[in-house]
Amino acid sequence: MRSRPSRWRRKRRFRFSGVGSDVMVTPMVRAEAVHKRFGRLEVLRGVDLDVYPREVLCMIGPSGSGKSTFLRCINHLEKIDAGKLYVDGELVGYQQRGDKIYELPDRDVCRKRSEIGMVFQRFNLFPHLTALENVIEAPLRVKKESRADVLARGRQLLERVGLADKVDVYPNQLSGGQQQRVAIARALAMQPKLMLFDEPTSALDPELVGDVLDVMRALAEDGMTMVVVTHEMGFAREVGDALVFMDGGVIVEVGKPREVLANPQHERTKLFLAKVL
């Protein structure tokens, strides 16, 4: 393993003793002292974190704690100001050659983004395209796959999220929950190695949350590596392999979801959970 063993990594080794200790596994996401500023506001103040392949990491914390910003740094929608951030062993947005770090050209940034799926709080479906067109757009234009393949896979994905009958429907004719499931299918169509979820159920009516969480749960069972910013403690407890509590731009507490939720170690975590649970 690399240097700087964080508290988190020790816990991981304990959990996956068969994998973590003997075999070298490249983390899917590795953050080392990641800092991010917006003007004079420091949003991330040194985040250290590892997410291993096939792992589901849930992030909770009060709004403004930096969870979403961290997520957006992972696919370089935001540039980090200090620290190092790796996805699948490669720096995000930069390239290391010798001692120096070079900024990556736009082309490479986009190629790397195409390997990471992202689901937004406000869905952000393309309103001028039907559900199927939303799903096939990127594989068709970015990966330049054949239309027949992409169409078949697109239909299959929409079926998988339970929307086989909504293929030709425009987003505004779908409910929020249906839109979010199309958004998940759209991200999956790029066959990503990592999925980022930015509060995927926060904009939904309570009765529609379940359908979206079911899709995410199925995805986790299929072995997708996922980082999920969420307020759904039930989901975090049942599906998450690890739970991170963030506050004030740092990770306050990290551990197994059940343990963190049932027996938080830090005062700040206790206060937050007392309000939320």
Next chain:
Amino acid sequence: MSQATEAVKAVPLRHPWRWVSGVIVLAITGGIVYTIVTAPSLNWNVVWAYLFQDLIFKGVLLTLELTAIAMAIGVGLGVVLAVMRLSPNPVVSSVSWFYIWFFRGTPVLVQIFFWYNLNAVLPHIGIGIPFTHIGLQASTNTLISPLLAVILGLGLNEAAYMAEIVRAGIISVEHGQTEAAQALGMRRLLVMRRIVLPQAMRVIIPPTGNETISMLKTSSLAFIAAVPELFTRSEQIASANFDIIELLFVASAWYLAMTSILTLGQYYVERYYARGSQRELPPTPLQRFRRVLFTFHAQPPVPLEAEAPLSIQRRG
């Protein structure tokens, strides 16, 4: 009978002042029309004779042609300029800024005149490699015909205005759309072309229709380059037979007819780009006309009858 489902039967509110004002407007309009129609110096036979005359007809076609080409240049170049203006590359965005500043800052009449008289400044235009004799050269007069001068003047000027319209449209698209597209790995120009511009169309179309209608009439500035479009034709005829007002009537009638058709066309284009943003498309003018007629005749709409079978069932 179930009392709750009974339709409201109220005496409709009367609007006497609408009738009064309507009558007054009709009277004034009638007066103006009567004055013009019976004006002793106005020869209606001349108007009718020239309305569908061959030369005028050719002028109409050339006006449409000029408008179409100038708008095509305007829209095409305008989109390019708008995308350039929003580029992160400072050179590219400055070039666009300068273009818009210059072409919007000088009168279109001056610009047409400039292209028309270009040969006074540059008798020859050519492209070639500097400090060598390799290249092509042509006389400005043969290269830039009066028609081309007008097209360049109108089109390049229009591009500056269209650039700002397109830019407003692009900015109006929610930023989350760009982010979602970027997260899928789409590059800037692809995001523009496939995601942002199609959505911006809804904002771009109405002012573009406006610009097209405006261009239809601005094309009459071709008069100064003696390009024989509608206005030039009617002026030429008028200068020969001195029926100035009659021919202005003829030209106006054609301009009005063309703008009316464009207005209708604009409506349907807007309707097309509204798909996906509205759950139900707005009615076409024909549908709306029918609806007005229908509601005018059938005073209380039908909920009472629609409810009837249900209440019978409930009783049984």
